[in-house]
Amino acid sequence: MSAPRDVPALLPAQSPGPVLVALSGGLDSSVLLHALAALPDYRARGLRALHIHHGLHAQADAWQAHCAALCASLGVACEVRRVEVARDSGLGLEGAARAARRAAFAEVLRAGEWLALAHHRDDQAETFLLRALRGSGPEGLAAMQAQRPFAAGQLWRPLLAVPREVLRAYAQRHALCWIEDPANTDLHHDRNFLRHQVLPLLRQRWPQAEAALAASAALSGQASALLGVREEAWLAEHAPDNTLALDALRREPPAQRARLLRRWVAQQAAPALPARGIAALENEVLHAGDGARFAWHGVEIRRWRAHLHLLPPPAPWPAAWSASWDGRAPLALPDGGELALHGAAGFAQPLTVRARRGGERLRLPGRTHSSALKHLLQEAAMPPWRRFALPLLWEGDTLQAAGDTLLSAPFAAWLQARGAQLAWRPPAA
Template identity: 55%
Template sequence: MTALSPTLLQAATDHPVMVGFSGGLDSSVLLHLLANAPGRQQGSVRALHVHHGLQSAADHWQQHCAAVCAQWNIPLQIVPVQVARDAGHGLEAAARDARHAAFKANLRQGEWLALAHHQDDQAETFLLRALRGAGVEGLAAMQELRAFEPGMLWRPLLHLPRVALEQYAAQQQLRWIDDPSNDSADFDRNFLRLQVLPLLRQRWPHATAAMARSAGLAAQAAGLLGDADDTLLHECSSADGALQVLALKQLAPAQQARVLRRWAQHQQLPPLPGNGVQAIAQQLLTAGHDQQAEFRWQQARIVRWRGQLHAVPPTTPWPPGWQRAWDGKAPVTLPDGGRLWLQGADGFDRPLQLRQRQGGERIQLPGRSHHHQLKHCLQQSDIAPWLRPQLPLLCDGERVLAAADRILSAALQQWLQAHAASLHWQPPPPVN
């Protein structure tokens, strides 16, 4: 630990740090190192304890953490969380998700979140990812430093074996708590820690260090591949962020797969499922220009439209039959979270009605003497098909005056021009 301390402790004085403090051995060692950093400014290091409430001794752990932090003069924040036991991906993963959500919600701007993962944790993560068939990004396992809005996530002990932490804790006479769930082999990570890794180390004493080193090499390779992916993604992207089908089809299949996954990540879509890339290649890239082929997973969609792939995030559906009166005097928030407002005028001459498209509507366009089907007007416009159902209709009785701010009737356009006013629509935000 002495070889690490100067670098570790210097970093503690360069940035404000919030330590994820469970009260166990690993986080106790990390917090003690940071608490004793030479030159540390008062208040530059603080601790956060997440109270999961999953163990009968959880309240005792909270009291222990409070006593330790008081002794070391470290501010402590206790954050209770609710763990979704039916989250569909296991209690261990659900607890981790709740913990990380608590960290992110309480991390301050520019602050570093310090977690006490060590070399043995890295080896376990590497094995878990390999057993799940992960690619090079997955095998890179945990990074020592990465972005974690609104700050950074920092794992300063990642290259140290747990035995080094045990030795440090014994030398400093630290007190810590033991989570009894760590002794249960029911969880995958515990099974590796308790049964698989000890067996591997009997044959290969340096197995843990070797797997951690492989994770580091995978991280280097992933970084290089990521740079190449970004270059290809830029070449295949249009100005609005859509993917150009022709450019994508010119890539080798492996490049297509990586660009598609990178693009989905940039579009903040859920990770593509295992069959996602193949389905997109077979169904979307080969579709005709007049087809609106799409691929759906979870609540997200990728749609091919006009020679491009578009990411369509989920939105909130409108209640059936929704409508309301609107006088234009104040912006109105629509059921799906979109907004509509009138700019340049105090309001309409009389209240109008807002509703969703139902089908069969007709509208008289500027410069035309007869009415057109609104459906045909939308099809001939540049409005994306997935936005058309979200367009609020502005009506005067049965007469359609506008579809949001995208298609205006002759009567509404004349009124807006006479009042030097304009109508504005903000599409609904995506649903997370």
């Protein structure tokens, strides 16, 4: 068996752009930074490193100092970002740390920069096994992608085809020092259990187990990409405005409906739709009436007028909330929405803004009598979640506007005479 090539030789000689290395100080990221620093084009394009200080371990400050010293020895700029790890997020400590880390990556990554992560072939094999044990489909079994868009730049895993043993040999050959995080040996974590208990046992029978599992991940990725081509085209036709047409969805077989729903949710950067969500949508939303909904992780899918809508759950206004507004500056609403007056300096007298309380009436332009606001909203086909957050503008006891489309005759005339416009930005707009 021939000796493996040195790690820099396994990397592209030409940098894809300015590269930011996520440096934990462990073996893998230390090797990645050292190898990239050995390639002149990466230095020329602006190679730098980022260390995330989680504050979860007694040695966290020492790890930061270690990373700073490594970068100084290589002549690479190093930025340190301290993060607060939420302990009550429901993700567990490891998941919360990962979420905080990703948020920091997104904040630090510059436009057009490539975030280099040091995941390798053994990591890919472990991820494939974890996803398989969770019952994942082709997307999940594809495990980690070598490259994909992320924040203002790209996320890049240049070592994804390189075995861990090659990285360790490189580190020893170049006398690198690295951090051994005790958490990496805690068998309570699923990945550590696979790494230290399951995979060594598999290698006794199948010496190329990691390579085979990583290859299966690659094949799953290819299958997922092929399926995705049709699904992207389908969604472009039937969900062009981020609402999904129910009639078209029902014509698809159940397994394809599930894939389309997951991809539609992913397109809108929402949390992944859980398996129970697919079942709930099939049983409680697709064949129900308007207003049926399924909520998870801070978002929800609602059925309305033969379409599915993906929304954040409505935020209730505080009881009896009201505000005096003169129109001179935008008014922040308690649910995160906003009211603004464009084309006029302000109102002659401040108006009162408050939420619906029931029983309101409004006389629209061209009508001789007032109508119940409830009926006007139904005529306008305003979705229920918009009605829930609708700001009402009052002049004394007279309703002048509901949102920015239902205007009283006098108020509409006042705006028209000045070439002005009322603008309401709902929280989910």
